[in-house]
Amino acid sequence: MSTDGRMAAEARRGVLVATARTLFAVHGYERLSMAQLARAAGISKPLLYHYFPSKQALFAAALQQTADELGAALRPDPSRPPTDQLAAGLLSLLEWVDANQAQAAALLRSLAVVEVAELVAEARGAIALRILDGLGPDGGSDRAAVQLAVHAWLRTVEGACLAWVERGLSVTPAELQGVLLGSLGGSLMGAGQR
Numbered sequence: 001m002s003t004d005g006r007m008a009a010e011a012r013r014g015v016l017v018a019t020a021r022t023l024f025a026v027h028g029y030e031r032l033s034m035a036q037l038a039r040a041a042g043i044s045k046p047l048l049y050h051y052f053p054s055k056q057a058l059f060a061a062a063l064q065q066t067a068d069e070l071g072a073a074l075r076p077d078p079s080r081p082p083t084d085q086l087a088a089g090l091l092s093l094l095e096w097v098d099a100n101q102a103q104a105a106a107l108l109r110s111l112a113v114v115e116v117a118e119l120v121a122e123a124r125g126a127i128a129l130r131i132l133d134g135l136g137p138d139g140g141s142d143r144a145a146v147q148l149a150v151h152a153w154l155r156t157v158e159g160a161c162l163a164w165v166e167r168g169l170s171v172t173p174a175e176l177q178g179v180l181l182g183s184l185g186g187s188l189m190g191a192g193q194r
Contacts, residue, residue, distance in 0.1 A: 009051075012051065013051050013061075015041065016037075016041050016043075016048065016051055016052070016058070017058070017061045017062050017065055019037065019040050019041045020037055020058050020059070020061070020062045021062045021065065021066065021103065022040075022103075023036065023037060023040055024059060024062055024103075024106050024107075024110070025102045025103035025105075025106040025107075026102065026106070027106075028106050028109055028110060029055075029059055029106075029109075029110040029113045029115070029116065030113060032055070033055075034048055034049070034055050034058075037055075037058065055115075056115045056116065059110070059115070059116060060116065060119055063107070063110075063116065063119055066103070066107060067123060069096075070093065070096060076089065076130070082133075082134030082135070082136070083134070085134060086131060086134060086181075086184075087177065087181060090157070090177050090180060090181065091173060091174065091177045093157075093161075094161070094173035094174075094176050094177055095173045097161050097164070097165060097173075098173050101165045104161060104165055105162060105165045105166055108158055108161055108162040108165075109162065111158060124151070124154050127154060128147070128150045128151055128154060131150050132146070132147060132150055135150075135188075142191065142192050145191035145192060146188065146191045146192070148191065149184075149187035149188055149190065149191040150184075150187075150188075152187060153180075153183060153184045153187050156180065156183055157180055160176065160179070160180060161176075164176060
C-alpha cells in the first residue's frame with residue numbers, strides 16, 4: 001500500500017472513530033447499531049466492518065481515544081507529592097466530565113456493558129495501581145483492605161460523576177472533588193491506611 005493510501009485509511013479510521021464517539025455519547029453502546037454508525041459516517045456497512053470487525057472493536061477504539069484525552073489531562077506531575085497529583089488529576093477528570101457531559105454520561109453508562117468489561121477493568125486497574133503507588137508503603141496496614149478501599153472508591157467516583165451529570169446537580173467540579181477526596185480519606189482510614 002502506498003503512503004498516500006495508508007494516510008487515507010488512517011484518516012478514514014479517525015473520522016469513523018470520531019463519528020462513533022459522538023453517536024455512542026447520544027445513544028449509548030447497547031442501542032447503537034453498526035448500520036446506524038455506517039449511515040452516519042456516509043459509508044457502507046461492509047466498509048465499516050473492513051475498518052472495525054465488530055461494534056466492540058469500534059467502541060474500544062472510541063474508548064481508547066477518550067482514555068488518551070483523559071490521560072493527557074490527568075498526566076501526573078512527578079515533582080508534586082502523590083496526594084497533590086491525585087487531587088489535581090481528580091479535578092481534571094471532573095472538569096472534563098463537566099465540559100463533556102453527554103459523552104461522559106454515555107461512557108459511564110457503558111462501563112457495565114459486558115462486551116467492554118475487560119477494557120474497563122484494565123483501565124480501573126491502572127488507575128488503582130497509580131493511586132496505590134502514590135500511597136507508598138502500607139505502614140503496617142492491611143494492604144488488601146487498602147486495595148479494596150481504592151477499588152471501591154473508583155466505583156464511587158464513577159457513580160458520583162454519572163449522578164452529577166444525569167441529575168444536573170448544581171455542584172462545581174471543585175466541590176465534587178472535595179466530596180470525593182473526603183470519601184477516599186474515609187475509606188482509607190477504615191482500611192487502616194495511615
